[in-house]
Every structure is written in C-alpha cells, then in structure tokens.
Amino acid sequence: MADEKSRTSGEVPRPEPKGPILPTTNPEADKVQPPKPAIHPAVYVATWISLSSSVILFNKWILDTLEFRYPVILTTYHLTFATVATQLMARYTSLLDGRKSVKMTGRVYLRAIVPIGVFFSLSLICGNLTYLYLSVAFIQMIKATTPVAVLLSSWAMGLAPPNLKQLANVSAIVVGVMIASFGEIKFVWIGFLYQLGGLMFEAIRLNLVQALLSSAEYKMDPLVSLYYFAPICAVMNGVVALFWEVPNVSMAEVYHVGLFTFFLNGLCAFLLNVSVVFLIGKTSAVIMTLCGVLKDVMLVVASMLIWGTPVSALQAFGYTIALGGMIYYKLGFDALKGYAGEAGRHWAEFGATRPALRKIVVVVAVLLFVFILFGGLAPTYAPDYDPAQYLSGAAEKFGVSS
Secondary structure, eight states: OOOOOOOOOSOOOOOOOSSOOOOSSOHHHHSOOOOOOOOOHHHHHHHHHHHHHHHHHHHHIIIIISOOOOHHHHHHHHHHHHHHHHHHHHHHOSTTGGGGGSOOOHHHIIIIIHHHHHHHHHHHHHHHHHTTTSOHHHHHHHHTTHHHHHHHHHHHTTSSOOOHHHHHHHHHHHHHHHHHHHHOSSOOHHHHHHHHHHHHHHHHHHHHHHHHHTSGGGOOOHHHHHHHHHHHHHHHHHHHHHHHTTTTOOHHHHHHHOHHHHHHHHHHHHHHHHHHHHHBTTBOHHHHHHHHHHHHHHHHHHHHHHHOOOOOHHHHHHHHHHHHHHHHHHHOHHHHHHHHHHHHHHHHHHHHHOHHHHHHHHHHHHHHHHHHHHHHHHHHHOTTOOHHHHHHHHHHHTTOOO
C-alpha cells in the first residue's frame, strides 16, 4: 500500500512588507473628470459668416476697386490654390480622410465629377463677371432666388415631380426680387443676365450633387468635394482664361493688385471651404438658414458703407419680402410658428432680467432701420445733387477762390 502523501495547509505565513503599501485602486481615476472645454458653436458660425462675407467683398474690391477686370483669371487662381492646398492636406493631415470611404473610379469621375465641375466652373465665371457690373447689395438680392432656380431645375431634369404647393411657397421670393429689381438705381442688364446665368448653372450643379450624394458610396463633405472638383474646374477655367483674358492682362496690372493680396484672397476663399466642414454637425439646418440670411443682410449694409451703394426704399422692401419667402420655404410654417413662440418667450425673459439692455437693443435696432431707410431714400430724391457746385457758387459770391 502506497504511503499516503502528507498534505500541508496553504496558509503559509508571508513576510512583512518593508516598503509602503501601494493602493489597489487609483483614487484619482474614481473622481469625476471635468469635461474638456469645447469651442462654442457660435464661434464656428461667426467664422463662417466672416469668411463668406470677406470672400465676396474681397473679390469685388479686386475686380472693381483695384480695376483688375479679369474674373476668369481670378477664379482660375482660386481653384488652383484650392487644388494645391487640398493635395497637401490629403498628404499631411487627416482632414481629408473621408475620401478613403468614397468609391471613386475613373468611370465615376468622368460621368459624375466632370459634369458637376463643368457647371461649377460656369457658375463661378458668371458669378465673378457680375461684380464688374452690379453692386454687392443687388447681387445678394438676386441670389435670394437660388431656391427657386433649384426647384425649377429639379423639375426640368426629372429629379422631382412638379409640385404647385412648392411653387406657391417660393412665389414670394420671386415677387420680392422683382420689386427689388425695379427699385435698383444702377440697373445694368448685362450684369443682371450674368447673375441669372450663374444662378441657373449653380442650381443645376446642386441638383447633380444631390443626385450623386443620394448613394451612400459617394457621401462626401465639402472639403472632400473640393478635393475632387477643384482640379477639373481649374483646368476648365484655365482654358477659358487662356483664350479670353490672358492675352489682355499685363504684369503691371498684377503687380498693381499685389502678389501678397492675391495670396490672401486665395487663402480666404480656401479657408471658407474649410470652415464649412467644421460648421457641419455643430449647428442645425435652421441655424444655417438664419445665419445665411444674416450674412446677406450684413453684405448689403457693408456694400452701402464701403462703396456708398444706394439702396432705395422700394429695393429694401422687396428684399425683405424675398428673405421672408426664403425662410418660409426652407423651414415651413409649423417650424416658424414654433421658433417664433420660443423666441417670444426668450425675449420676455430677457426683458424681465435685463430691462435696460433690452431697451438699448430696441433703440439701436430702430436707429439702424432709420439709417438704412433714409440712406436708401436719399439718392432717390436727390440723384443729381452735387454739393461741390453749391460750395463753389457760394465761394464766388464772397470773392473766395476755391
């Protein structure tokens, strides 16, 4: 019989630790960590409004004030700048990693990207040509008809069935822009037609983009879209500029604007596309719509202040109708009713907590309205008024040489 193996207990005495006893848990990890400071959405909105307005005013300043009357060359430069910048960003940053999920092939590029690029180029060319003839204020008023052009072109392209209710909803925009056009003091037909052409090409482009993005395989943000569209658009605009404007431009005109000014202009146009990428997802469609309206109004006021653009009362009235119609079309009656009630409650709460500040806001708004109204009416009632002739006449009476 085998000897039984003796078993010993596992309770073996352990030696006393010589050093400090380490805790089995991390007390710092159990504490609730404060949230990392995030950038407020208002910063993204303000950046987008600032860059969008700056690009429009910058282009108008170069083409009109600095008399560099070559809009196609300027557009080609913008697209070339965007092409180089997006290629560098794709190589050295992660902002364009979204392109890896897009199943882009040569066939898709030729059948989808190239046609969109064609209409994108035509839209940019016509849009910049308009700055040679019309004021920034009037251009923004005509641009309010973009939803109408998109709707009508979607019907013509067979992308959506005709809907009389939608047509009635956008009719206020058309009526408002027509009133604003009748009230325009410096109306130029060729500029008006260029702007309408730009709107038509932009509407077709937007419908083509919507058809492309309807497939999950081709979902892309604006920066990735620019990565694909900018090269073909730069080539197309370059060909047009080569035969249309390059033979007439001189290096003296380029140096008159300044190479650094051109660099800032291209950088500003490119940063606008980058800001749109960061803005998406930070705000709702409602905020984007209202911010777009605010941007257009600010551009009208900026045009009046910078270039002394006369805006008649009839024009302001028509533009107000157009903006109201655009907001109604994009948001709908029910949404507007809900937001109006919410805004009324916030306004009442603001008046209850800060009554003095609310009075100041009301006074400033009234003064701004009066300034815009009478600033626009003045050129209508006194279009030929020249104070210099009255001053020189008074000087002659008193025997003073002017």
